[in-house]
Amino acid sequence: MGHAVTGRRARSRLVKGVASAVFAAAMGVHAADRPWISTNSAAADEDDNGKWAFDAWATRLGGLRGAHATAEYTFVPTTSLQLEAMHERDRDARGSGSAVGLEFKHLLNHIARDGYGWGVVASLGVAKAGNAGWKGDEVGAKVPFTLSLWDSDAALHVNAGFSKPRDERRKWTRSVSIEGELVKRVIGFAELAREGPTRISQSGARYWIRREKLVVDLAWQQQRADGTRSSGWLLGLGWYDL
Secondary structure: OHHHHHHHHHHHHHHHHHHHHHHHHHHHHOOOOOOOOOOOOOOOOOOOOOEEEEEEEEEEEOOEEEEEEEEEEEEEOOEEEEEEEEEEEEOOOOEEEEEEEEEEEEEOOOHHHHOEEEEEEEEEEEEEEOOOOOEEEEEEEEEEEEEEEOOOOEEEEEEEEEEEEOOOOOEEEEEEEEEEEEEOOEEEEEEEEEEOOEEEEEEEEEEEEEOOOEEEEEEEEEEEEOOEEEEEEEEEEEEOOO
């Protein structure tokens, strides 16, 4: 009887540990601009003054299921603040986690004038695993760079930065992504990123139901970390210029 109880406790600790590790890795991945997983855009929209934007999306990556939502307010074209909330559940580890993150972005020039844009991004997040309390404050910073291509029909994005969870080592982050119009109202995109030891890739398409207002995203994702590889999909919906 004692061995059975000890075994159950050990399995419980293992499940909680795996869930916490999986969720901690995922939290850093989702600090980004849509439709990216790990990339921020440095393209300022000259019409964005006092505007709101909302995004919601669902993901499946191996045994991990996630629901995400963001609200972003753009003060002026070069300055914005974004709040993100997320909840993820790992069927394999039988664990779950939640997080809330705040991201501030300031761009240092206008891409429409210069043909490129760059700036700085600062982020702060808290998370919890299962029924545990909120903890694990994480801070991060990035330098996003965006280059306009083909008369503004496409754009190349490059990011470099770091994230620092509390009581853990700093993780360097970098990503490169590209987007461009495939046909009318359809934008294709692809992204490669690395968050510490985690490698991420995705490719997909955005369909503008109403241009610059309402959009649907569909993407295929892959993630590799600690010798394991997972793949899955993302389905999202966004409302902009509100």
